[in-house]
Amino acid sequence: xxxxxxxxxxxxxxxxxxxxxxxxxxxxxxxxxxxxxxxxxxxxxxxxxxxxxxxxxxxxxxxxxxxxxxxxxxxxxxxxxxxxxxxxxxxxxxxxxxxxxxxxxxxxxxxxxxxxx
Numbered sequence: 001x002x003x004x005x006x007x008x009x010x011x012x013x014x015x016x017x018x019x020x021x022x023x024x025x026x027x028x029x030x031x032x033x034x035x036x037x038x039x040x041x042x043x044x045x046x047x048x049x050x051x052x053x054x055x056x057x058x059x060x061x062x063x064x065x066x067x068x069x070x071x072x073x074x075x076x077x078x079x080x081x082x083x084x085x086x087x088x089x090x091x092x093x094x095x096x097x098x099x100x101x102x103x104x105x106x107x108x109x110x111x112x113x114x115x116x117x
Contacts, residue, residue, distance in 0.1 A: 018042030
C-alpha cells in the first residue's frame with residue numbers, strides 16, 4: 001500500500017472518530033465551543049490530504065501536507081484541553097490521541113520523504 005493511501009485511509013478514519021466524538025460532546029456534555037474547534041481541526045488533515053492528491057506541483061503538495069500536519073497538531077491540543085477540563089475521559093483521550101499521534105507521524109514521515117526526493 002502506498003504511503004498516500006495509508007494517509008488517506010488513516011486521516012479519513014480519524015475524521016470519522018472526531019465527528020462522532022464532537023457529536024457526543026455536544027449531546028452528552030453540552031460542550032459546543034471546544035468541540036467546534038476540534039471538529040474543524042480534526043477533519044482538516046483528511047480534507048487536505050485529499051486536496052493534495054490533485055496538487056498543482058510538488059511544492060503545492062508539500063504545502064498541503066504541511067498544513068495538514070499543523071491541523072493535526074492543533075487537534076492534539078484540543079484533545080488535551082478537553083481531557084484536562086474533564087470533558088473527555090482519560091481512556092477515550094488516550095485512544096483518540098494515539099490515532100492523532102499516528103497521523104502526525106505519517107505526515108512527518110511523508111514530508112521528510114518528499115523533501116529528500
